[in-house]
Amino acid sequence: MADALSITALSMSNDMQRLSTLSHNLANATTPAFRREIAYSRPFVEHLGSAALQVTLPQFRSSIDQRPGTLRHTGAPLDVALEGAGWFELLAEEGPVYTRQGDYQLDARGRLVSHGGLPEMGSSGEITLGGGAVRIDNQGRVFEDQRAAGQLRVLNFDNPQALVPAGAGLFRAPETAASPVETPRLRQGYLENANLQTVAEMVRLIETMRHFETSQKLVQGVDDMLGRAIRTLGEY
Numbered sequence: 001m002a003d004a005l006s007i008t009a010l011s012m013s014n015d016m017q018r019l020s021t022l023s024h025n026l027a028n029a030t031t032p033a034f035r036r037e038i039a040y041s042r043p044f045v046e047h048l049g050s051a052a053l054q055v056t057l058p059q060f061r062s063s064i065d066q067r068p069g070t071l072r073h074t075g076a077p078l079d080v081a082l083e084g085a086g087w088f089e090l091l092a093e094e095g096p097v098y099t100r101q102g103d104y105q106l107d108a109r110g111r112l113v114s115h116g117g118l119p120e121m122g123s124s125g126e127i128t129l130g131g132g133a134v135r136i137d138n139q140g141r142v143f144e145d146q147r148a149a150g151q152l153r154v155l156n157f158d159n160p161q162a163l164v165p166a167g168a169g170l171f172r173a174p175e176t177a178a179s180p181v182e183t184p185r186l187r188q189g190y191l192e193n194a195n196l197q198t199v200a201e202m203v204r205l206i207e208t209m210r211h212f213e214t215s216q217k218l219v220q221g222v223d224d225m226l227g228r229a230i231r232t233l234g235e236y
Helices: 002-027 198-234
Strands: 037-041 060-064 071-073 080-082 087-092 095-099 134-136 141-144 147-151 154-157 164-167 170-172 178-180 186-188 190-192
Touching: 002 037, 002 198, 087 170, 134 186
Parallel strands: 080 190
Antiparallel strands: 037 060, 071 190, 080 186, 087 095, 087 154, 095 170, 134 141, 141 147, 154 178, 164 170
16 A cells, blocks of 8 residues: 555656646747757556566656757848757857857847857857848858858757756757767748647646646545544554
8 A cells, every 4th residue: 555655656746847847848838949848757667577666666757859840030130040950059157058049149249149148159269240231141151241250150969868958948068079060051030949839738738737636636545545444443
């Protein structure tokens, strides 16, 4: 009985973490280039071959869905979307970070920076513009009034699943090597949408809530049964 309660309690804990993940995905449904987080648990069948069926199951895990999102036209000259694989490199205080969000702007020094103010690391360092007409071609080369101003640095990773979320659409790469994309494909005046379907995430959210409610009723039922058993034993 105790094992059944432990299994149910762990399942409810996983459901709560899954609800948090799904809520986070839905909250970022309109965030450019957002990568949905996939929540999953270790399958029960994997534990059946263990020497002792102790309750250490099923542990909650998550991974980042690396599939690209669709593109939407904005018309803004500093908006850039990546088609296919690749990541932009930004420079944070702690070191380089990577993103697919191409909603750039100019800071007070004329540097091309992310929406959060982090400078874009071009192939030759920071890209500085003077306020003229900007054109970014499909290979990431930046021109201002027909003058070459730099090139966006686009990288790929040996193991994208090893990227670690750093918040605000940023990732760090402590355990995977990066290499420049030889022929990047970019589109000026576009942004990449989040790679999730709101309706599908809502369905998963409702399913998880129903599963949590069912587990909760099971725990309450077991608790009532134990209470009646204790009262019955106390009568003898």
